[in-house]
Amino acid sequence: MKVMMFVLLLLLGGGTALAAADKEGFEPVNGDMMARGESVPAPRLVAGAYGFIFGALLLYVATVVLRTRRLEEEMQELKRRIEKKSV
Amino acid sequence: MKLSPWFLIVLTLAVFGLAMAPQLIVAAPREVTMGLVQKIFYYHVPVAWLTFSGAFVCAGGSAAFLFRNSERGDRIALAAAELTVLFGLCVLVTGPLWARKAWGSYWKWEDVRLTTTLILWFIFLAYLFTRKYGGPGARKLAAALALFGAADVPLIYLSVQFWRTIHPKTTVVSTLGPGMRGPFWLALVSFTLLFFVLLELRLRLEAARVARDELVLAVEDWEDAQ
Numbered sequence: 001m002k003v004m005m006f007v008l009l010l011l012l013g014g015g016t017a018l019a020a021a022d023k024e025g026f027e028p029v030n031g032d033m034m035a036r037g038e039s040v041p042a043p044r045l046v047a048g049a050y051g052f053i054f055g056a057l058l059l060y061v062a063t064v065v066l067r068t069r070r071l072e073e074e075m076q077e078l079k080r081r082i083e084k085k086s087v
Numbered sequence: 088m089k090l091s092p093w094f095l096i097v098l099t100l101a102v103f104g105l106a107m108a109p110q111l112i113v114a115a116p117r118e119v120t121m122g123l124v125q126k127i128f129y130y131h132v133p134v135a136w137l138t139f140s141g142a143f144v145c146a147g148g149s150a151a152f153l154f155r156n157s158e159r160g161d162r163i164a165l166a167a168a169e170l171t172v173l174f175g176l177c178v179l180v181t182g183p184l185w186a187r188k189a190w191g192s193y194w195k196w197e198d199v200r201l202t203t204t205l206i207l208w209f210i211f212l213a214y215l216f217t218r219k220y221g222g223p224g225a226r227k228l229a230a231a232l233a234l235f236g237a238a239d240v241p242l243i244y245l246s247v248q249f250w251r252t253i254h255p256k257t258t259v260v261s262t263l264g265p266g267m268r269g270p271f272w273l274a275l276v277s278f279t280l281l282f283f284v285l286l287e288l289r290l291r292l293e294a295a296r297v298a299r300d301e302l303v304l305a306v307e308d309w310e311d312a313q
Contacts, residue, residue: 042123042188049127049181050109053134057281060173064288071295078302082309 098284104277111270118267124188127181129270132260133278134177135204139240140282141171142207145214146237149230161226162297164233166289168214170282171236175208190253199246200254203239210236 118125145167151160183193196202210232217229247254263271
């Protein structure tokens with residue numbers, strides 16, 4: 001439920017930001033702005049892309065390992081309960 | 088956790104390939120028009136391929152669950168759906184980073200391939216939400232969603248042939264220069280092996296969850312009987 005609320009808030013936040021951007025309207029372009037807009041350095045984009053992929057994969061593996069460990073602990077606890085009761 | 092020799096071999100090959108690929112990608116010739124930013128292609132296409140593969144594996148497992156009541160099919164579908172969302176997110180992040188330099192903008196809504204890929208990602212995200220919060224009957228509903236999602240994959244792949252788009256055509260891989268093919272195929276094969284490693288890890292987690300649930304039921308039955 002908390003996750004769904006978080007996603008809903010995120011979506012609402014995005015919509016509000018878009019609406020705010022609309023109200024601001026257009027800005028007159030000058031040479032300086034063009035230079036700023038076109039000077040996105042390719043190395044940063046490439047590093048961002050590769051970094052994101054490896055980061056996402058590592059994070060995913062970490063969540064799988066954590067979830068597996070938690071399950072194993074739960075099972076150990078259940079087995080302990082059975083042993084305790086059967087004694 | 089016990090790991091089979093096959094799993095270890097595939098894992099080793101995937102890690103070795105993923106460690107080698109960046110070196111080959113750096114050494115690969117730069118593309119004439121786009122320059123350095125084209126190097127995103129070497130990982131963007133493999134993760135897109137795995138997003139589509141994940142969607143098909145999920146649909147296959149879902150079909151087995153829907154029509155044959157296969158519990159294993161259901162477990163495979165859930166594992167593959169997670170991977171589809173994971174690799175789909177990588178596609179949706181790396182593509183716009185490439186587009187920013189190549190097209191001058193991160194996203195173009197009129198591009199059918201971009202929009203249908205986003206729809207595919209949302210369908211599989213909906214699959215996971217349905218599984219987690221859907222309550223009784225959610226597994227069948229999610230399975231139907233997966234079949235619906237997989238039907239989007241051919242549309243994404245062929246969209247560049249049918250609609251006007253700025254995306255490269257489906258023939259782009261066959262037109263790669265000799266120095267570009269090696270790193271591309273190495274990255275593709277390594278990522279595919281990694282997909283199987285992650286799928287196996289996720290299936291083990293699901294098997295452990297089933298075992299835990301059975302144990303909980305057994306303990307409750309046993310306590311009731313006492």
